[in-house]
Amino acid sequence: MTQIVLSSVSKRYPGGHDALANITLTVETGELVFITGHSGAGKSTLLKLMAAIERPTSGSVIVNGQNIGTLRARGIPFLRRNFGLVFQDHKLLFDRNAFENVMLPLDITGYDRRESARRARAALDKVGLLHKEKARPIALSGGEQQRLCIARAIVHRPAVLLADEPTGNLDAEYATEIGTLFSDFNQVGVTVVLATHDAQLAARLDPRIVNIRGGRLVA
Amino acid sequence: MRAWASAHRRACVSAFARLTATPLANLLNITVIGIALALPLGFYVVLANLQGLARDFSPQPEISIFLVAEATAADVRVLELRLKSRAGLAGFRFVPRAQALEQLKSRSGLADVAAGLSGNPLPDAFVVTAGAGDAAALETLRAEFAAWPKVAEAHVDSDWARRLDRLLAVGRYAVLMLAAALALALVAITFNTIRLQILTQRDEIEVAKLIGATDGWIQRPFLYFGGLIGIAGGITAWLLTALALLVFNNQLGTLAGLYGVPLKLTHLFWADSLFALLFAAGLGWFGAWLSVRRHLSAHNPS
Structure with a gap:
């Protein structure tokens, strides 16, 4: 049961730029939530606050009953293991192949090697990349890289999937494919929070939509 | 685990x-x-x-015991007996003053000095070979000898070690x-x-x-x-x-x-x-x- 509760959250970056102001938002377990808005509206910051990549300047972010603002540094890794993160820039490691990229989260949690390999192949199969498990990310297309990033995000079966512009640089066909993937995960009970400015995607999947503009919620 | x-x-x-x-x-x-x-x-x-x-x-350390100048043959005899009965010594030998002077004369460069002397300024001496022992033990032994009657002074000869x-x-x-x-x-x-x-x-x-x-x-x-x-x-x-x-x-x-x-x-x-x-x-x-x-x-x- 992973619930995310933001109360009156503000984030000000050094230099005085207010990325978010007074955001109050609850994401319930099993929800499919789209955070929409123009680029620069604060979508990414919102996701970063949820995953404890950044701490709020004021207000509280509570994940699983733990307050991210006051969480000690050594507790953060364990909190993050509840999440699967899909990054806009993929953040794949180019010095290893697709299979090894997907193995990384399991290595980190100290999973049994054989069980890890089985799960990694299952995750690759799920995103349709099993036949490319030996390929380096550099040899994959943009859509394939995005799917590989998704495989890495789901391989440890997280309760929550956080995705930042997962269809950002993809053409419509790829975007549909990836949208369907997220919808599938949500069907089996995974909470999905997705930041996007892709209106088509939102229209097709019928999620709960949270619109932000200039760092504030728009009703 | x-x-x-x-x-x-x-x-x-x-x-x-x-x-x-x-x-x-x-x-x-x-x-x-x-x-x-x-x-x-x-x-x-x-x-x-x-x-x-x-x-x-390192050779076995030696202690030289120099007697006072007016020591008699009887004093030498007393000290010799005392050294004999002293436990923990590897050995000792007596060097009479005459022999010491001969040694001095035989040493190159010092013969002239010795010849110039009116009498024999050297005292009788015992050279004691101590048993095993570190510097501190040697020092106590030396102090013990120095305190004996008719002994002018005692020296440890293993300074180089x-x-x-x-x-x-x-x-x-x-x-x-x-x-x-x-x-x-x-x-x-x-x-x-x-x-x-x-x-x-x-x-x-x-x-x-x-x-x-x-x-x-x-x-x-x-x-x-x-x-x-x-x-x-x-x-x-x-x-x-x-x-x-x-x-x-x-x-x-x-x-x-x-x-x-x-x-x-x-x-x-x-x-x-x-x-x-x-x-x-x-x-x-x-x-x-x-x-x-x-x-x-x-x-x-x-």
Whole structure:
């Protein structure tokens, strides 16, 4: 049961730029939530606050009953293991192949090697990349890289999937494919929070939509 | 527990992989560390050998007891009996004043001096060979003799052995200081090596942290790497020292042959060698730990 509760959250970056102001938002377990808005509206910051990549300047972010603002540094890794993160820039490691990229989260949690390999192949199969498990990310297309990033995000079966512009640089066909993937995960009970400015995607999947503009919620 | 062991095994394997990934750079590093460690190690070996030599060659210490000038034959007899009954002495001999003067005359350069003397200014003396005993025991013995009746003064004749002992102690300090300085260098070298590694693996560290790796998990391969570099440097130092001894002993053999004494420097015993290796590994680990602590905190959330 992973619930995310933001109360009156503000984030000000050094230099005085207010990325978010007074955001109050609850994401319930099993929800499919789209955070929409123009680029620069604060979508990414919102996701970063949820995953404890950044701490709020004021207000509280509570994940699983733990307050991210006051969480000690050594507790953060364990909190993050509840999440699967899909990054806009993929953040794949180019010095290893697709299979090894997907193995990384399991290595980190100290999973049994054989069980890890089985799960990694299952995750690759799920995103349709099993036949490319030996390929380096550099040899994959943009859509394939995005799917590989998704495989890495789901391989440890997280309760929550956080995705930042997962269809950002993809053409419509790829975007549909990836949208369907997220919808599938949500069907089996995974909470999905997705930041996007892709209106088509939102229209097709019928999620709960949270619109932000200039760092504030728009009703 | 099994997960813990496998995490360490994986870290170790990954450290080995990093070692072989850039063989030339690491080989150079290891050589530098090896040479830095070989210096104090070599000095230590020479010192340990000198100490052994000093122990072997040092004659049994002697104490000279000089009697007062007006001592009579009866006094000499009393003292002789007293020395005979004194336990713990290896032996003693009596040197009458006349004999001492003869000895003085026979010594080149001093004959003229002796001839110029109107009488015999030298006292009767006993030369006592003490049994086993360190400097402190000798000193108490000397004080005891000096307090006996009719004894003017008593001298310990093994000052040179004591001086050598002090000299070796100074040498030990010098080696210690050298070792400390070069240990610092080793720590600095691993610190910098690990810093460069962290820079080249920034992506991996960042991603690992984002998906829930603990600091311990990220640090471990670096720490193992530091330890490995240290051990490899230690082995290099040991081998360099062994090589130097081999060459040195060759030359020393020729020299020793001329004097008819067996002279040969021996390498460290295995226990000392093991200690040196562990010490080097510990330093490497420490350098890596400092570096990792310094450079990983940058990825924490703000």
